[in-house]
Amino acid sequence: xxxxxxxxxxxxxxxxxxxxxxxxxxxxxxxxxxxxxxxxxxxxxxxxxxxxxxxxxxxxxxxxxxxxxxxxxxxxxxxxxxxxxxxxxxxxxxxxxxxxxxxxxxxxxxxxxxxxxxxxxxxxxxxxxxxxxxxxxxxxxxxxxxxxxxxxxxxxxxxxxxxxxxxxxxxxxxxxxxxxxxxxxxxxxxxxxxxxxxxxxxxxxxxxxxxxxxxx
Amino acid sequence: xxxxxxxxxxxxxxxxxxxxxxxxxxxxxxxxxxxxxxxxxxxxxxxxxxxxxxxxxxxxxxxxxxxxxxxxxxxxxxxxxxxxxxxxxxxxxxxxxxxxxxxxxxxxxxxxxxxxxxxxxxxxxxxxxxxxxxxxxxxxxxxxxxxxxxxxxxxxxxxxxxxxxxxxxxxxxxxxxxxxxxxxxxxxxxxxxxxxxxxxxxxxxxxxxxxxxxxx
DNA sequence: CAAATATTCAATTGATTGCTTGAATAAACT
DNA sequence: AGTTTATTCAAGCAATCAATTGAATATTTG
Numbered sequence: 001x002x003x004x005x006x007x008x009x010x011x012x013x014x015x016x017x018x019x020x021x022x023x024x025x026x027x028x029x030x031x032x033x034x035x036x037x038x039x040x041x042x043x044x045x046x047x048x049x050x051x052x053x054x055x056x057x058x059x060x061x062x063x064x065x066x067x068x069x070x071x072x073x074x075x076x077x078x079x080x081x082x083x084x085x086x087x088x089x090x091x092x093x094x095x096x097x098x099x100x101x102x103x104x105x106x107x108x109x110x111x112x113x114x115x116x117x118x119x120x121x122x123x124x125x126x127x128x129x130x131x132x133x134x135x136x137x138x139x140x141x142x143x144x145x146x147x148x149x150x151x152x153x154x155x156x157x158x159x160x161x162x163x164x165x166x167x168x169x170x171x172x173x174x175x176x177x178x179x180x181x182x183x184x185x186x187x188x189x190x191x192x193x194x195x196x197x198x199x200x201x202x203x204x205x206x207x208x209x210x211x212x213x214x215x216x
Numbered sequence: 217x218x219x220x221x222x223x224x225x226x227x228x229x230x231x232x233x234x235x236x237x238x239x240x241x242x243x244x245x246x247x248x249x250x251x252x253x254x255x256x257x258x259x260x261x262x263x264x265x266x267x268x269x270x271x272x273x274x275x276x277x278x279x280x281x282x283x284x285x286x287x288x289x290x291x292x293x294x295x296x297x298x299x300x301x302x303x304x305x306x307x308x309x310x311x312x313x314x315x316x317x318x319x320x321x322x323x324x325x326x327x328x329x330x331x332x333x334x335x336x337x338x339x340x341x342x343x344x345x346x347x348x349x350x351x352x353x354x355x356x357x358x359x360x361x362x363x364x365x366x367x368x369x370x371x372x373x374x375x376x377x378x379x380x381x382x383x384x385x386x387x388x389x390x391x392x393x394x395x396x397x398x399x400x401x402x403x404x405x406x407x408x409x410x411x412x413x414x415x416x417x418x419x420x421x422x423x424x425x426x427x428x429x430x431x432x
Numbered sequence: 433c434a435a436a437t438a439t440t441c442a443a444t445t446g447a448t449t450g451c452t453t454g455a456a457t458a459a460a461c462t
Numbered sequence: 463a464g465t466t467t468a469t470t471c472a473a474g475c476a477a478t479c480a481a482t483t484g485a486a487t488a489t490t491t492g
Contacts, residue, residue: 011240013318022234024227065315091307099281102229
């Protein structure tokens with residue numbers, strides 16, 4: 001094999017897979033699926049596209065082996081194929097947060113408009129006994145994996161279930177990751193009801209991935 | 217700001233940056249620039265495209281902030297903008313090596329055709345006194361950064377400079393990374409001349425990045 | 433076996449991306 | 463100042479990608 005042919009083949013194959021990452025909707029889908037399996041319809045609804053369109057994007061992700069599909073009952077559940085797929089998405093995400101001003105600006109503006117307060121990091125609070133972790137994602141996502149000692153109250157039920165939360169602790173709300181707004185909404189609601197509350201910057205998967213690093 | 221508008225803005229901005237990664241030639245350029253600054257002409261020559269075409273790809277990479285440009289004398293030198301950019305490329309690369317069969321197959325076939333021998337990893341050899349690290353990249357790349365205790369003999373000069381290598385040690389050749397063939401060529405030449413030689417799987421940057429992880 | 437339902441396919445149209453060519457720019461050297 | 467040289471720009475054409483629509487498929491459930 002010619003050296004040039006070899007390199008072209010390799011880099012083209014990688015670029016082919018990389019193309020799966022280069023569409024806003026597909027990134028959103030990956031971010032969503034990182035938190036647990038979902039049906040095509042759920043994905044379409046939550047990312048605000050048509051079912052046919054979501055299906056097409058899922059085909060592309062499946063062809064690139066970033067997600068896999070599993071039939072259960074009448075539906076097909078799509079899920080992230082591997083942790084490495086999340087690692088790659090996280091690397092791209094962190095890079096963009098770092099050097100794409102548009103991303104920073106949009107995040108800042110959102111937090112300003114919604115009067116969000118500064119978040120905190122897992123390292124700072126995870127052995128603080130005066131802090132209570134609160135997972136505000138849907139229950140299925142909590143079931144698929146969550147931080148140790150976290151309480152599960154989905155954001156939609158939070159206003160009715162405030163009583164379950166300890167009054168004497170700071171509530172640390174977390175959700176799907178840096179672009180998810182559930183935790184911000186939770187903090188706003190909690191503060192309005194007299195709780196001390198903060199948003200955790202990391203998601204469950206970010207922590208999970210980090211812990212894996214120490215294992216190796 | 218509407219939640220939907222916010223998410224669309226964020227994911228679109230990230231996808232915009234990600235598009236810079238989704239072309240074979242641009243990946244090859246990133247891989248090249250990770251080893252040190254180069255002029256447009258050098259990049260064009262080494263990646264086998266026209267100068268105008270290389271320039272266009274570089275504009276795209278620059279716009280995405282993955283590379284930056286610096287004028288020196290009559291030429292413009294392009295270089296990787298940050299270590300994070302390499303981290304992201306490495307994450308994509310590793311993911312593809314892991315789950316894109318075409319990449320694996322091509323690498324395997326190349327090694328078979330060129331009778332390449334199995335490589336070794338930095339962990340296994342870096343404090344082995346019976347091993348001699350050999351950097352076969354061009355001198356400028358060696359100057360831009362190299363592994364401790366490595367000798368620098370560019371692949372083009374290797375056949376004339378064999379005498380500089382210790383006969384009693386195993387020569388561990390390394391180059392630009394997993395898709396670079398210099399180290400394979402070096403090992404073939406060394407073995408043909410009676411040396412014990414192995415290819416190092418990692419590049420200088422891979423090790424460098426790994427060491428940074430422990431620092432944090 | 434038939435009906436219901438979730439998902440995928442196929443075809444179309446418009447938008448974006450990629451490469452080539454030849455000209456334009458801009459800095460550096462004489 | 464004029465010339466050289468490296469790089470970029472602009473225009474054009476081909477190829478690829480994206481969203482929509484409506485139909486087709488396949489599996490479950492009755």
